[in-house]
Structures are given as structure tokens and as C-alpha cells.
Amino acid sequence: xxxxxxxxxxxxxxxxxxxxxxxxxxxxxxxxxxxxxxxxxxxxxxxxxxxxxxxxxxxxxxxxxxxxxxxxxxxxxxxxxxxxxxxxxxxxxxxxxxxxxxxxxxxxxxxxxxxxxxxxxxxxxxxxxxxxxxxxxxxxxxxxxxxxxxxxxxxxxxxxxxxxxxxxxxxxxxxxxxxxxxxxxxxxxxxxxxxxxxxxxxxxxxxxxxxxxxxxxxxxxxxxxxxxxxxxxx
Amino acid sequence: xxxxxxxxxxxxxxxxxxxxxxxxxxxxxxxxxxxxxxxxxxxxxxxxxxxxxxxxxxxxxxxxxxxxxxxxxxxxxxxxxxxxxxxxxxxxxxxxxxxxxxxxxxxxxxxxxxxxxxxxxxxxxxxxxxxxxxxxxxxxxxxxxxxxxxxxxxxxxxxxxxxxxxxxxxxxxxxxxxxxxxxxxxxxxxxxxxxxxxxxxxxxxxxxxxxxxxxxxxxxxxxxxxxxxxxxxxxxxxxxxxxxxxxxxxxxxxxxxxxxxxxxxxxxxxxxxxxxxxxxxxxxxxx
Numbered sequence: 001x002x003x004x005x006x007x008x009x010x011x012x013x014x015x016x017x018x019x020x021x022x023x024x025x026x027x028x029x030x031x032x033x034x035x036x037x038x039x040x041x042x043x044x045x046x047x048x049x050x051x052x053x054x055x056x057x058x059x060x061x062x063x064x065x066x067x068x069x070x071x072x073x074x075x076x077x078x079x080x081x082x083x084x085x086x087x088x089x090x091x092x093x094x095x096x097x098x099x100x101x102x103x104x105x106x107x108x109x110x111x112x113x114x115x116x117x118x119x120x121x122x123x124x125x126x127x128x129x130x131x132x133x134x135x136x137x138x139x140x141x142x143x144x145x146x147x148x149x150x151x152x153x154x155x156x157x158x159x160x161x162x163x164x165x166x167x168x169x170x171x172x173x174x175x176x177x178x179x180x181x182x183x184x185x186x187x188x189x190x191x192x193x194x195x196x197x198x199x200x201x202x203x204x205x206x207x208x209x210x211x212x213x214x215x216x217x218x219x220x221x222x223x224x225x226x227x228x229x230x231x232x233x234x
Numbered sequence: 235x236x237x238x239x240x241x242x243x244x245x246x247x248x249x250x251x252x253x254x255x256x257x258x259x260x261x262x263x264x265x266x267x268x269x270x271x272x273x274x275x276x277x278x279x280x281x282x283x284x285x286x287x288x289x290x291x292x293x294x295x296x297x298x299x300x301x302x303x304x305x306x307x308x309x310x311x312x313x314x315x316x317x318x319x320x321x322x323x324x325x326x327x328x329x330x331x332x333x334x335x336x337x338x339x340x341x342x343x344x345x346x347x348x349x350x351x352x353x354x355x356x357x358x359x360x361x362x363x364x365x366x367x368x369x370x371x372x373x374x375x376x377x378x379x380x381x382x383x384x385x386x387x388x389x390x391x392x393x394x395x396x397x398x399x400x401x402x403x404x405x406x407x408x409x410x411x412x413x414x415x416x417x418x419x420x421x422x423x424x425x426x427x428x429x430x431x432x433x434x435x436x437x438x439x440x441x442x443x444x445x446x447x448x449x450x451x452x453x454x455x456x457x458x459x460x461x462x463x464x465x466x467x468x469x470x471x472x473x474x475x476x477x478x479x480x481x482x483x484x485x486x487x488x489x490x491x492x493x494x495x496x497x498x499x500x501x502x503x504x505x506x507x508x509x510x511x512x513x514x515x516x517x518x519x520x521x
Contacts, residue, residue: 052415074414084415092408095401103405107417152417 003030004065005156005187006051011060013043013050020046022211023060028156028204033188035198035219038208039231044191045087047208048158051189052084053077065155079107083154087161087191089145091133097144098129104148111153118147121180139170146174146181157188164193175201195227209233235369237491242370244487248480249380250441254460255467255475256387257434263470264403264427265321267328271335273457275432278339279305279439280448281347283354294354294444302436309432313425321424336453343450351447360444379441383479386434387472393430394472403427462505468515477516481508 006028013021021043028034036044049055051062053074062070069077083104091100101118119126122143128136133144142162149157163171171194178201182188192198199205199219207215207230215222215230228234258272269275279301286297312335320327356375363371394400406413406423414420442448442456459482466481467474482501489500508516 054411054415073419075417075419078415078417082415086412086415090409090412092405092412094404094408099401103401103413103416103418106402148416 004028004063005030005032006189007061007063007066008047008051009061009063011047011050011062012058013046013055014058015046015055020211021050021057024208024211024213025060026206026213026216028187028189030155030187031185032204033182033190033202035202035205036189036191036208037195037198037205037227037231038214041210042208043211044208045160046211048084048160048189048191051077051156051158052082075107078152078154079109081109081153081155082158083149083152083156084158085142085145085149085160085162087164089141091141091144091148093132093134095133096130097125097133097136100133100144101125101147101151104151105153107152109153113150113153115151118150121177122147137170138166139174142166142170142174150181155187157182157186159188159190159192161191161193163197195231199227207231235367237488238367239370240487240491241484242366242372243376244484245480246372246376246380246483247487248463248476248483249376249383250438250445250479251459251463251482252383252387252476252479253379253434253438253441254456255463255479256383256390256472257431257438258457258460259464259467259470259472259475260390260434261427261431262464264407265424266325266407267317267321267424268325268332269431270329270332270457271339271453272332272435272460273455274336274339274343274453275305275435276439276442276456277448277450277453278343279432279436280354280443281343281352281450282436283440283443284347284352287354294356294440295359298437298440301440302433305432305436305439306429309428309430309435310425313428314421317428318421318424340450340453347450349449349451351449352443353447354440354443356444375444379445382437382441383476386437387476390430390434391472399426459501462501465515466505466508468518470519471515471517474515474517474519 004027009025011021011024024047038044046055050057053069053072057070061068064080064082069080095103101115124140125143125147128140133141162174190198190202202219205216205219206213207227209230214233254276258269261267261269282304283294283297283301286292286300287294317328320331359374363373365371394403402418402423406418406420410420463475463478463482467478481504485504486497486501490497
């Protein structure tokens with residue numbers, strides 16, 4: 001248990017009276033890549049928001065390296081080592097590419113990721129560093145969003161819908177870079193619509209359905225049919 | 235020559251209006267807060283300067299060294315203690331709260347200082363002038379006010395686009411939720427923005443109080459001038475705010491030249507015409 005980065009236990013999240021997450025538990029170890037799959041509205045993004053502190057759970061615990069973060073502010077949770085690439089990227093549109101990246105490093109956590117290293121991994125961003133972030137192509141914007149998250153040198157990286165709205169060839173490029181990005185002992189939770197891809201890149205997976213976990217385990221331990229049944233609830 | 239003089243004086247008073255407007259524009263830009271009490275804070279700053287001057291004998295401009303930090307601190311405290319609690323998706327609560335603040339401030343000033351009108355005395359600065367053309371004399375005070383407005387807007391512009399604080403302001407304005415997961419505390423960012431706005435309010439208040447008489451109830455009309463300058467210039471654009479102030483000042487001057495009763499009316503008409511032709515102002519930056 002010493003190397004458990006995140007431990008979510010019996011989490012319950014509500015939006016008003018509507019319950020979005022029903023008693024979800026999961027753990028992720030240091031250096032592990034966990035895929036979180038499930039159809040739209042299954043509660044994946046809500047789980048991410050709860051981990052980041054953007055929504056407060058009604059019950060249950062979220063322990064980051066042993067410390068319960070369920071009542072902490074988003075800013076404090078980022079300081080403790082959680083970073084997210086949000087769905088739809090959500091870059092700061094009045095900031096340049098470089099300003100977006102620099103702001104990602106606002107909390108000043110020490111670690112391998114610096115502006116220079118982000119530019120090494122994504123050379124195009126160095127070339128375009130003075131451009132307004134939203135003037136870039138979708139794939140380049142996704143690189144900015146990933147770089148911005150890495151700049152805080154997180155222990156846990158949440159990737160929400162990396163491939164949303166991107167051309168297949170661009171998605172392939174980004175996934176090709178993933179090992180280089182995650183090679184630093186980073187623990188990652190990946191939300192991805194493309195289930196085959198999500199299973200291929202991950203060590204473990206969790207499938208959510210209507211706010212509950214319908215299946216979880218090693219990514220190579222289940223058949224397509226078993227996963228399909230868990231995904232659609234059939 | 236008479237008309238040139240009118241335009242020159244109008245441009246210079248535009249600097250004062252830009253000072254009224256800059257603080258208003260700044261907090262709207264960062265947190266979408268419309269501060270109805272902005273004009274009353276300007277008047278409050280003028281009274282604060284008066285008290286400081288009475289206690290210390292400082293020149294009004296020197297009093298800024300005390301009034302600016304004091305107003306900045308008040309702004310920080312009001313944001314943290316009050317306005318942050320009502321900011322949210324609904325724009326109505328902050329509007330009502332600042333409206334209430336406006337009434338409270340007016341009445342506190344009335345109780346503390348009576349309804350008598352006051353003025354700050356800046357000595358020779360008020361009477362000396364520079365003859366730029368035959369028939370066109372530029373007073374030191376209006377010139378200094380205008381220069382102060384330009385310098386202040388240039389400074390704010392620099393702060394917004396070239397400093398870490400400005401980056402935090404813009405990021406929070408773009409997407410407050412994501413700014414928080416970058417580690418920015420919105421409440422603090424807003425408090426710094428209000429603090430900055432109130433520093434500008436302090437400068438506006440002192441220049442206003444040297445130029446003209448002030449009393450506890452003149453805040454709302456300053457608010458209107460500030461609003462009009464902001465809207466004419468385009469929301470979120472600080473240089474546009476200066477342009478808005480100048481247009482308002484010149485329109486008022488021209489109106490007064492035609493008929494003294496038309497001074498305020500001409501300014502409002504210019505505002506309405508621009509609003510009709512370009513509803514988003516001349517140089518909008520905020521969608």
C-alpha cells in the first residue's frame with residue numbers, strides 16, 4: 001500500500017438531488033495507467049471533478065498518498081500533485097501558448113517537467129509559443145493542454161477525452177507520445193471513448209455504468225463481449 | 235479657435251472620466267462584477283484624502299501615498315469578506331449588494347461629513363496654465379489628470395499582459411474553474427483585482443476632489459460617466475476606456491458650447507448614438 005497514489009473509497013457524488021456517483025471505489029499505484037471507460041453520463045467526468053476538488057462528494061473518501069482530499073480546495077489538491085487535462089481542453093484563450101504552459105506550473109512543484117522539457121516533447125509548441133493558445137489546431141491545442149498539466153509535475157495525471165474532436169491521424173500522434181509523457185513514474189487515469197485503444201494502452205481498467213463500477217480488473221483479462229456487456233449494461 | 239479650445243478641454247476632462255472608468259472596467263473584466271458603488275467609492279476616497287490632508291497637512295497629490303494603499307486594503311477586505319460570497323452564476327446578487335453598499339456609503343459620508351460640499355486645495359497647480367495656441371490655454375491640473383490617466387492605463391495594460399498577476403487575472407476571467415485547478419485561488423485573485431481597482435478609485439477621487447466640489451451624493455453621477463466611458467470604449471479594453479472618456483468629455487464640451495444646459499445631455503446623446511451604431515462599443519475585447 002506504500003505505493004498507492006490514489007485511493008477512492010465508497011464515493012457518493014450528487015448534483016442537487018441527482019446522484020451522479022454511487023459508491024465508487026478504486027485505487028491506482030505509482031506509475032500505473034488506469035483506463036476509465038463507460039458511456040456518456042456514466043459519471044467518468046464527475047469522478048475526475050471530484051478527484052480535482054471541483055465538486056465535493058457527499059460521502060466517501062478520496063485519499064491522495066494517504067491524505068483525504070475530499071474537503072480540500074482545487075488549488076490545494078493541485079499543490080498536492082493532481083493535474084487534469086480537461087475534456088474539450090479548455091485552454092485560456094486570452095493567454096499565449098507559453099503563458100498557458102507557465103500558468104500550469106503556477107504551483108511550483110519540483111520535478112522533471114519544465115518549459116524546456118515540454119518544448120522538447122512538443123517542438124511545434126516552441127515554434128508557436130507566442131500564438132494565442134486557441135489559434136492552434138485541435139491537436140496542437142491538446143498538446144498545450146497536456147503540457148500545461150505536466151508543468152505542475154503531478155503525481156497523478158487525469159486525462160479526460162484526449163481524442164475528442166481530433167482527426168484519427170492526430171490521435172495516433174498523441175498516443176505515440178504517451179509513453180514519453182508518462183515515463184516518469186507518473187500515475188495516470190485515462191478517459192477514452194475508443195475502448196479498444198483505452199484497453200491497449202492501460203494496465204488496469206475500470207468500467208462505469210450509471211455512476212457505478214460495472215467491471216474492473218487487468219486490461220488484458222476480459223473478452224470483448226464481457227467488456228461490452230459491462231459498458232452497455234446488457 | 236474657440237472650438238479648438240472646447241475640444242482640447244474636452245479631451246483633457248476625458249482623462250478624468252477614464253480614471254473613473256478604468257477601475258470599473260478592470261473588475262468587470264476579471265470577475266464580471268458590475269460595481270454600482272464605484273462612484274461612491276470615488277467620493278469616499280475624496281473624503282478619505284480630505285481627512286488625511288487635515289491631519290497631516292500634505293498636498294492632495296502627496297496624500298495619495300496614504301490614500302491609495304488604504305483604498306487598496308479596503309478593496310481587498312470588501313472582496314474577501316463580502317463580494318466573493320455573492321459572486322456566482324447569477325449576476326443579480328452582486329448587483330444588489332453593491333447597490334446596497336452605495337446607499338450605505340452615501341449615508342455614512344452624510345453622517346460623518348454633513349451635506350456641505352468640499353474641495354481639496356492643490357494651490358498653484360489649480361490656477362496655472364500653459365498657452366499652447368493663442369486662445370487655447372491648457373491648465374496644469376487638467377493636463378496632469380490626463381497624463382495620469384494615460385500613465386495609469388499604460389501601467390494597467392502592462393500589468394495585465396506582461397506580469398504573473400496579469401496572467402492570473404486573464405486566466406481567471408477566461409475560465410475560473412480551470413484556473414483553480416492550475417492552483418489559483420479565485421477568491422484571492424478577485425481580491426487583488428478589487429484592490430487594484432480601488433487604487434485607481436483613490437487616484438480618481440483625489441483628482442476629482444481637486445478639480446471640483448464634492449458632496450456625499452455625487453457618486454452615482456460619476457458612476458454613470460464611468461459606465462458610459464467603459465461602454466463607448468468597448469468592454470474589457472482599457473485603452474478603449476480612455477477613448478470612451480475622451481469622446482464623452484468632448485461631447486459634453488461641445489454641448490456646453492452650444493448651450494450650457496446641454497453639457498450633460500450631449501454626453502449622454504453621444505453615448506446613446508454610439509450604443510445604437512456599435513452596440514458592443516468601439517473596441518470590444520470581451521465576447
